[in-house]
Structures are given as structure tokens and as C-alpha cells.
Amino acid sequence: MKLISSFTIFLLLCSAFFLQFPTEANAQSLDAKIDSLLESTFTPDGPGAVFLVAIAGKPIYRKAFGLANLELKVPMNPENVFEIGSMTKQFTAVSILMLMEQGKLQLDDEITKFIPDYPTRGKSITVHHLLTHTSGIKSFTSMKSLRAIEKQDLTPTELIDFFKNEEMDFDPGEEYKYNNSAYVILGYIIEVVSGDTYADFVEKNIFQKLEMNSSQYASHSQVIPNRAYGYHQKGEYANKNYISLSLPYSSGSLMSTVDDMLKWNEAIKNNLLLKPETTAKVFDNYTLNNGDKIQYGYGWNIKSLEGSPNYEHGGSIFGFKSMGVYLPEEDIYAIGLSNCDCNSPTVLTRDIAKMAMEK
Template structure:
């Protein structure tokens, strides 16, 4: 989830204005050098993990988890992951579908109480693949102030539920965090659990993801990185954002190791059925960003070199990239606690570099 409109414009959600790295860098030393170059430029600090199947090729951290105390990032530092959260929400919806509690082809009015009449043609699938037409709440003028304030889920939904649709449902693609706020509500309504409890019980605990959860600003969370942003005067502390707002659109924190567990579990058949995995990774017909198409909480890029299934994320002070190549079984995780495009630049570069030609 990209909270700031300025941040949205600069890193949407993975706006791939990227310079590709040289490919076929197979050794740990070569992969490390790719990250070293970006870190040495001052544009990146964070943690990176690259694995091919069960083999970890790179697991290293750069820069500071806390600049004021000069505490280094490590491989088990916890970072906010922004919109990488969306795939966990999409998987939750598909789990609930497997249990007969949700059907993604249903209109959302079946699951959202008091849905406005303008939402009548919007399906759950439209929310999952950003084809609903519902305006993006983080792009609204009011959000610049709202993000600082205590805001309930009902209040958040009310900020966009009365607005006209931006286009006819399923007629085009446009990224909207509002979609995943509504999906978070559906998870809670269908499961009769909080979103936090549902993902912990059904996703994190079964996969042993002990360093992943909903970020709460007030919580004392060991190994949590502080978030930073670039400025004309150098690196500064990132703006505050009320972490009760993003919910299933961007509220999770995680570590590189936990996200590798997630990839191995998800693509290893431990989370969803084969039919649900097909739904999760089948993109809509609309181009989303930089040649990629949007599936359900995931982006899919098909090129002659292979398929990449991925997502990026950004929130004040943090950027993230999580990618997977189903042919080579390569996972790339790049987590950053300094805003900018480096997480996605490195993520896509490392994913391409580890492909076996």
C-alpha cells in the first residue's frame, strides 16, 4: 500500500522505470555485487534473499535498521512490506472460497453491508484484480490528513463508498487500495475472525512464519527497522502513518526468511488447492504496469525468458519486492527501509540474473 500520494507517484506500486542489471549472474559473489552497487550509491539499505529451490544463493543485509543508534540491518530484521500484503489477502479470500464461505464471482454487495447501488456490478474478482472502478482512497485529497488520524474501518470505507466509479467494472485496470480494504472486511465477515487473527491462524502459523504480522505502531516489536525517506538534505525519518488504516492492503511486516517460507509454502502446494492456485496466478486481460498483467493480488510478467510472479510495495519509510519464477523455482525478496525504487529495481534484476539460460 502506498500511503502518500507523492510516494504513490514515485513508486506505484512497483512502477518499473528500472534499468535492468546484467543477466546470468549465477554466483553469490555476483549477486552480492549487484546489491553492493545500489547500496553504495546511497539509494538502498535493507535485506535481500535469493533462493533457487532449496538452495539459498544470497542472504545478506545492508545499511542501518536504526540510523540514530547506528544499529545495522540483519537478515532477520523486520520491515513493513506495504502492498506485498495484498497477496496474503487474496490467498485468504481463496481459502474462504474453498470453504464455501465466499465465491469470487459473486457481486460484492453479497458480502459488504450497505454497499452503494453503484457497486452492484462489481464482483469479488474485480476487487482482487483492480478492475472495480472504485477510487483509490490513498489518492484522495483528504488522505493526506487522514493517514495521521485514528480511523476505523467503517470510517475508511465511508471515505470512498459515496464516490462515483472511475470506470465501468471490468472494463479496465486501475490500482486501488480501496479494493483491498473491502476484501479485508470480507475476510473478517466470512471468517468471523479479525483479519489479523485469520492470517496468523491460517497462513503464518502453519508455515512457521514467526517474524510476520500486522504492524502496530504502539507495539514493542523486536528487530523492527525504522523507516526513512530521501530528501534534498539527505535521509530523514519517514512521516508517521496510522497502521490501523492499511489492513489487508498493506499493513504487514515481515523478514526475508519468512517471505521465503511463504513462497515455498504457497508455490509448494501447502496453502491452496491446485485449482485455487490457478485462479490466483491467472491474470486479467488488461495490462497493468510495464507489460505485466494483474492476477489476484499478484502481478504476472510473461517474456520469452520466462514468467515472473511478483508484487512490490511501498509505505512511508519502506519499500519491498517479492518475486518468483515458477520455471526455475527462484525466489527473490528485497526489503528496504529507505523509500525509493531500489527494492523493485534490485528485485527484478536479481530475478532475471538467476534465470538459467
């Protein structure tokens, strides 16, 4: 009997081991697949990137590739800080919605409520139109004259003055056209309504509240711990071009890390900054005047990946590219930050999210 009992215990232990082993093996297999994908893009002696994948808010993959600084041959590490470009728009949109919840503005407010002299040409341009890229206002980044001011430090009103007299591309609500001017105006509205600068509002109401301690409005002069430097590739690698960070402003001037961006995604998912009914507005797939869907909410693209809902947004600014993907049904978040605008993480981040779905 003792022999049978001991043998039975042995079998149970073996069963427990082999039941656990496939899970560990799958995790190792996923790591190996992601490593192989990223190592084929980011070489050890070139600009690099950091990627993170989380399921249910818990990182399952977090690695750095390549170099954070080519001149000094400093390896990239997962704590590196990147300019995130247009992923800034998520923070701008949520800031507007926070002020809406405070009763300080409404989504159907016309922009002339905040900028009385804005030339709307008799059209009704609302905060909602700005958030959804359906305002028809000319995007200043498409203007050839931008080169004349790209190195100048402008106030938000000076930047708005730069583009406000341009002809509109279409009537409000008639079309969807990605628009940096719209998000500049939203940043200025935040300043008018809150009494803070855009940078201070985001710092106090988002970064500090969520303990996103490595995130901030970008700066060329400030010494920023763990900053990754940005590059272009024109045959050989070159240092990024200089542009005044007053120009991307609330459409693209924030910096962050993969860890802080995971905190951000968790905060939105768990309604830490907005009421659930307001968060639902963020991820609504809005329509044009004719009823056509635009595949955009407030600061996020509303798409699908392998048949599952997908909320995503990328960013591009001199020397940097970024991409974040969130699959709400699977609760998978994937984020990629790159320090060369020659290496877009967009497709890679989607592919990594697909791999995590398979897991």
C-alpha cells in the same frame, strides 16, 4: 602395476576436484556479482536492505546491507523485520480464496452481499473485480482528502465510508487500475465471513500455520524484535512520516522478513494453503470485458522476465519498499526489502533473479 593403479586413482581424484570446482566458482562469481550490484546502491552508513535468492526453495544468497537504524548506527542483518506494503495483498487474496474453499463465499459474489449499503450505482461489483483491480471503485490513496485522516485510527467500516461515495472511475471489468480501496473491502469481507479481525485471521491461518514467526500485522507501539526503522530522503535522511496503520489495513499493513517470505512462496508453490486448482486461479492472467489481458492475477502481477513466466509484486509504504519475484519454470525466488522509500528494490530484485537464471 601398483604405480599405474596409484596414478589412475590420482587422475580420478583430480577429475572429481575439477568437475566440482566450476560449480563452486560459479556460486562465488554469482555472489560477487550480486554484492557489486547491491553495494553500489546501499552504502554502509545509510539505510539499507536485505536480499535473498533461492533456487528450488534453498537460499543461495542471503545478505544485509546498510543500517537498520541510523540514529544508533545499528547494522542491518538478514533477520530484520520490514513493513512490506502492498505485498500484503498476496495474503489478502489467498485469505479470500481459503474462505472460498470453505464454502463461505464465491468469487462472483457481489460486494453488497457483505456490505448491503455499499453504493454500487446499479453496477455489479464482485469479489473477482476487487481481487483483480477491475472494480472501478475510487482508490482512496488517490484522494487529496486522505491527508485529513492519515493519522486517525479508523475501523474498516469507517475507512470504507471515507471512499464509498466517490464517483467510480469506470464500470466494473472495463479497465484495470491498481486499487487499494478494493483490497480494503476484501479485508472487511474476510472479517465479515470469518468472524475474526483481518490481523487475527492472517495470524492464525497463515503465519502460525507456516511458522512465519517474524511476520505480523504492523504496529507503531509494539516492541518488535529485529525491527528495521524506516526513512525518507529529502536531501538528508529523515525519519518516516507517521500514518495510522488502520489505513493501509489489508492493502498494505503487514510486516515480514526475507526468510518468512521464502516460506510464503514455498507454501503457495507447494499448495500448502490452497488446493492446486485454486492456486491456478491465483496465477491466471485475467481479462477485461473486451478480452484484453490485464497482467494481474489474484495478488500477483503476471509478467515475464527474459522470456520466462514471472509472478511478482512490490510494496511501498512510508519508509519502506519491497519486491518479490518468482520464476516458476526455473523455481527461482528473489526478495528484496528496503528501509528507505528512497531505495526501491524493484529493478534490483529483477536483476538478481536474472543473474540466478544465468547460473
